[in-house]
Amino acid sequence: MAGRDGVKLLGYWASPFTLRVEWALKLKGVEYEYFEEDLPNKSPLLLQYNPVHKKIPVLVHYGKPLAESLVIIEYIDETWRQYPLLPQDPLEKAKARFWSKFADDKCVPAIFGTFTNVGEEKKKAANEARENLKTLESGLEGKRFFGGETIGFVDIAAAWLGCWARMVGEIVDVKLVDEETMPELCAWLENVLEAPIIKDCMPPRDRLLEHNKGFHKMLMAAAST
Amino acid sequence: MAGRDGVKLLGYWASPFTLRVEWALKLKGVEYEYFEEDLPNKSPLLLQYNPVHKKIPVLVHYGKPLAESLVIIEYIDETWRQYPLLPQDPLEKAKARFWSKFADDKCVPAIFGTFTNVGEEKKKAANEARENLKTLESGLEGKRFFGGETIGFVDIAAAWLGCWARMVGEIVDVKLVDEETMPELCAWLENVLEAPIIKDCMPPRDRLLEHNKGFHKMLMAAAST
Structure with missing residues (x-):
């Protein structure tokens, strides 16, 4: 179950890189299901979805994973147009x-x-x-x-x-x-x-x-x- | 004189970061005036246009400077739409x-x-x-x-x-x-x-x-x- 918008977020509560992605989702009003990672024992889901860096945050949108927090935020901004985060110019x-x-x-x-x-x-x-x-x-x-x-x-x-x-x-x-x-x-x-x-x-x-x-x-x- | 498209590029011939910007401009067919920097003696123009990093490449478009090669290439892609460099999806x-x-x-x-x-x-x-x-x-x-x-x-x-x-x-x-x-x-x-x-x-x-x-x-x- 990834909510109305088909979004899952793999993160860690004290990670600022997770936090910035959550802020972006909240500002846009995008619903998401949050998965807390146990960083010393990374989940198979995290390793599967971010095999390159094996790091949080990972955003999964209808089964497609994305990594790197700033890349994720640009994706969020391009996918949900309400409350634009980047200027148009x-x-x-x-x-x-x-x-x-x-x-x-x-x-x-x-x-x-x-x-x-x-x-x-x-x-x-x-x-x-x-x-x-x-x-x-x-x-x-x-x-x-x-x-x-x-x-x-x-x-x-x-x-x-x-x-x-x-x-x-x-x-x-x-x-x-x-x-x-x-x-x-x-x-x-x-x-x-x-x-x-x-x-x-x-x-x-x-x-x-x-x-x-x-x-x-x-x-x-x-x-x- | 910055050519038909109002573009100046401050670079260094052996810099790969300059090279990737030149490739982007050439693929788009954007005309630009190139300024070779003497890196041990940076020009006042470079220091004025990139006061944060004081590094090449710098793209100047109708007097407005931009730094960081990947940021510049995204700008080029958004400003001149012919031959898109980034996918639309x-x-x-x-x-x-x-x-x-x-x-x-x-x-x-x-x-x-x-x-x-x-x-x-x-x-x-x-x-x-x-x-x-x-x-x-x-x-x-x-x-x-x-x-x-x-x-x-x-x-x-x-x-x-x-x-x-x-x-x-x-x-x-x-x-x-x-x-x-x-x-x-x-x-x-x-x-x-x-x-x-x-x-x-x-x-x-x-x-x-x-x-x-x-x-x-x-x-x-x-x-x-």
């Missing part, structure tokens, strides 16, 4: 793809590096993360959301990242998202996270923090053996 | 985006790792490159080109990669593209590189080989100091 569309790629290629590794490293390496990664988040801010060009007045492609691609950067900062005691140096990015983040559909779909903060603290402990233990 | 389009991303995220770093490392690290990167190229081959699904009967998005995104993998193999004496283990990928590569528009736009092989040999020598000298 090719130049604006290119800008949205550019900033989403920038978030994934430049911000994610730097934030993750702050989380997984210690000492000088951690400091270096934190500086890089701050610098890249500041650059991401420039993509707002003074607008409320990346796409203008409503939440769109870049907002759902990048908002979890601001959220995660804050949590990482809290766990490893480093400020990555700074109200003083990046006020526009902070205001944007609040605007996205306060939007009802987005807010309703967020995992509980305490549970997420506990989960990430546990993950960090495990990483540090592995690094010191 | 959302699922097939998603597959094309998936494989282009796979080529960039998985094949490029492994091939580059084979080029820049020595000893065990080089061996490890070469194994990874072969494995990833074999996975890329599976995306062909028995077709002549990734998109079917004509050269499309994935073909222009990935063909230089096969070409470059061969050249890297020659320079560092490791076989990455193997006729025996990946016959379909090899046949595909020949089909793409033999297509007149693609062939006419390739830099001369001897000059490219010499350039990459020089680059490799420089990398090895830097690594041993």
Whole structure:
């Protein structure tokens, strides 16, 4: 049973890549059946549907699987036309793809590096993360959301990242998202996270923090053996 | 003067990322004015048009700049509708985006790792490159080109990669593209590189080989100091 729209989503509750796909489906009002993956024991369904990466999220639409969260979101946007996520204008569309790629290629590794490293390496990664988040801010060009007045492609691609950067900062005691140096990015983040559909779909903060603290402990233990 | 179509391209002759954009423009028959960048001394135009990455290629269309080669190619495909590069069907389009991303995220770093490392690290990167190229081959699904009967998005995104993998193999004496283990990928590569528009736009092989040999020598000298 994959609901009225024939959609299944294989995901993991604490995965930001799953979350962004859920946000896209919810904003569109697409019904889907959600399958929680046990990541240390991946389901045969996941291995069958994403043999290349063996990673979540995977969207299955009437039996046809798709992987890679941004690719999935573009598919969702092209298949269900209500509430468009990408702008229609090719130049604006290119800008949205550019900033989403920038978030994934430049911000994610730097934030993750702050989380997984210690000492000088951690400091270096934190500086890089701050610098890249500041650059991401420039993509707002003074607008409320990346796409203008409503939440769109870049907002759902990048908002979890601001959220995660804050949590990482809290766990490893480093400020990555700074109200003083990046006020526009902070205001944007609040605007996205306060939007009802987005807010309703967020995992509980305490549970997420506990989960990430546990993950960090495990990483540090592995690094010191 | 940016030609009939108002297009300028800032590139570098030996850059495969520039090459794939040129292939897209040529396949579409879009006129453009080409500006060769001197990479150690980037032009003020490049710094102005791509302040985020400061990298080529940059496409400028009636004064509006775009960066990131795959983003540029999608823009070209949406702006000039003749000779479509991406399929129309959302699922097939998603597959094309998936494989282009796979080529960039998985094949490029492994091939580059084979080029820049020595000893065990080089061996490890070469194994990874072969494995990833074999996975890329599976995306062909028995077709002549990734998109079917004509050269499309994935073909222009990935063909230089096969070409470059061969050249890297020659320079560092490791076989990455193997006729025996990946016959379909090899046949595909020949089909793409033999297509007149693609062939006419390739830099001369001897000059490219010499350039990459020089680059490799420089990398090895830097690594041993």
